Every structure is written in C-alpha cells, then in structure tokens.
Amino acid sequence: MEIYLHNTLTRQKEKFIPIRDNEVKMYHCGPTIYDHPHIGNLRTLIFGDILRRVFEFNNFKVIQVMNLTDVDDKTIKNSQKEGVSLYDFTYKYEKIFRDNMEELNIKTPHHMPRATEYIDEIIIMIEKMLENEIAYKSDDGIYFSIEKSEGYGVLAQLKIDHSEKATSEDEYDKENAHDFALWKFTKPEDGENVWVAPFGDGRPGWHIECSAMSLKILGETFDIHTGGEDLIFPHHTNEIAQSEAVTHKHFVNYWMHAAFMNASGEKMSKSKGNFSTLETIKEGGLSPLDFRYLMLTAHYKTKLEFSNDSLVASAQARKKINRAIAEFPDFGSVQKDLLNIFIEMINDDLNMPEAMALAWKILKDENILEADKKATILEFDKVFGLKLGEIDQVEIPQKVYALVDAREVARNEKDWEEADRYRDEIQQEGFIVKDTANGPQILPL
Ligand code: AMP
C-alpha cells in the first residue's frame, strides 16, 4: 500500500517513493548527551520510532541511524563543570538515554554513531569545501560561506540577507542566516578537547557532524531525515548546504519534523526550566509507556501541551486497554478489513490518533469476538509499541500474599462470605485475585 508523508521541503503531503524498492534509509538527529533528555526530546524520538515501525509494518527493509551528539558547546562546557573527561561525561548520559529508550519501547536504531568517532570524515569534508572555496578560514575557525551556496535556505524558506556576519555559535535563533562555523580553532577553555587537523587544530561545529555521519553511513542521497521542528533552521538548512557542497548531489528526499512539546504555553527546554524527564514521570508513579500512549494521542505535527492531567488520563486509558487485551482469550484471527483501515490510517502521514481511536472502537464493538479483538489489536500494537496485554510488573506486597492465602483457606472451608471479605480487602490494597486452574493469580488493579 502507498505511504504518504508530509515533506518539509515542499510543505506538502507526498507519496513516498523510495530510492530502492521496499527499502528506506532514515537518519534522525539524536540527542546531545549532556544531561537527562527531557520529554520534549523523547516525543521527537518516539516519532522516529513510529516512523520506523510504520515502514516495517509495510514490509520495508529499514536502515535507521540516530546519532549521538557527544561534542559541541554544551557537552564541553558541562563536562568541565563536572570536572570529568568529555568521554566519561557523555558516556554517562548516553547510558541514561539508552535506558530511557528501552523503557519507552523505542527500537534500537541499526546505527548509533557518536560524533567523536567521525572526526576524520568531518576533516575530509571540510578540506573539500576549502578546496572548492565554499569554506574560508578566519581567525577563530573555518566558516561556510552561504553566499556561495546555491539554494541555501530552501528548507527553511529563508530570505537571505548577505550582510549578516559570521557566527561560531552552533545554535542561533535569528531571523537571518549567518555564515556558520564548520570547525572551531582551539581556545584555552576547550581544555583537552582538541583534534589535529591540517587546517588548524580544533573541534567540529555541530552541523557538520550530522552531515559526516549520515553521508558515511547512508550514502550521498538517502530517503528520510528527521528531527524536531527547531532543527529546520539552522541545523538542517546547514546540513543540506554542506553535504551538497561536498557531493554535488541532492542530499535527502523527504524531511520530516515533529512539532514541539510545550509546557506552560512555551517550548519545553532545558534553558527555560519548564521541562520534565522520564525519571520525574516514574517518581510520580506512572509508567514510561503511559507517556508513550500520550504521544500517540496527538499527531506528530501538532504542538502538544504537556500536563500531568493528560498523562494521568493516558495512564488510565492504557491500563484499561491493557487489561482488556490481557483478559481476552488467545487464538483469535486478525480481522483483515479492520487491518486494511488501520494501514490506511498509519500510511496517511502516521495518523496515530485515528489508529488509536480505531483500536478503541474495536474494543467496544459487541459484534467482534473477544479473541479476534485481541488478535487484531495486538497486530496494531506492532506499530503502537505499547506492549499491550503485558500487565506491568508491580511488586506484590507481603500483606497481599497473606490475604490471598487466608482467602484460599476460607474457600477450602467453603466459607464464601469470609472469602469475599478477603477479596474486598485485597482490592483495597490495589490488587485483584483471579481463580485459575493453577490456583489464584494476583493482578494489579
Ligand atoms: P537536543 O538534545 O537538544 O539536540 O535535541 C534532540 C531532539 O529533540 C532534536 O530533534 C530536537 O529538535 C528535539 N526537541 C528539542 N526540544 C523539543 C521539544 N520541546 N519538543 C519536541 N522536540 C524537541
């Protein structure tokens, strides 16, 4: 079936045509590993995971790359604050990040390159740009000349004013484009974070890192490149300019951007302090999968205002569908007509809210056998990634075991009143007992 995706390059939903039949190569701008990711970052990552799952559901071979930005202004500054090497510092946050991914049931990308492992490729690209004179040397680094770049700013639909000065900052929120740093010559505050290069020792700028990693792993032209909407300019705009300046080929066919997660009406960000992490969600007694569920309730291109109430509502909904699936009998069959409707929805630029609504409709439909509901919704869950039917592991308190034992004794004595009283008490502790052929089974409420 055909897949339609919104392409930022044309600002339109387009039919996806892969470079190679039934294969898709995609690159996601991954996290800067200098702190715990906030849940806005995680929204964008879940979007990447859903994109991969949709292609896999359509039987595509997927080659997925997500980089780890382990050298930039922020990682260097924060590692120095902690007084540890850049490697030790970023390794710690990479570990936290990978744990977050696992808890969110985000599939591990096939490649997760770290920028510091691609310095040779970065240097070769910069040398080529110096040769072509699209890059120039200044006092503090090597810069990219946007004036010499054909079509600079198309992705961001920029109007270019060439009077703007050069900037060595990786991120800038100005209206106008600047010449940007490809390489920053060593400054005393860089400490030991220095790489030798023929044009002068230093370290890479942020934008060139993603160009080098994606070109090396996926080739000169590949299918899809994604990130949060803040990356359209300058990061992705600059990636296109550098990559095409080196290869003289069209860099990427489809650019996709996830809308921001807001909190208190503003973009969630570390600098504004209006952020939550997966750790804060867990401390509040909720599951990372509740957060994943919440992300599925909004289209990836819709701004999402995060609130604890919406997360709690998602937790309740997930619990309900999870429990229903767990309790329905096995061995049903996937309903083909419903599956086709589902595929049409997810292939329509990943319309997950509609697909989720379809799952609920099926759940409530009295004309479908429970076993068939289960089989069909579990098939959908290959894309949702909610681990439906797997009841969350919660620790069962000793007291609950004691109550269940006491209830068994009462049942053996056929004292049903007493047994029911224990059942109520168990419920008050947040658990239910199910009587099975293998004895009582304790489930969280
Ligand atoms: P960073 O760690 O800042 O490099 O960001 C990692 C990814 O998260 C990038 O794709 C960003 O575009 C994305 N991102 C950052 N802030 C938000 C937000 N508030 N909502 C959604 N995505 C975000």
Ligand code: ZN
């Ligand atoms: Zn990037």
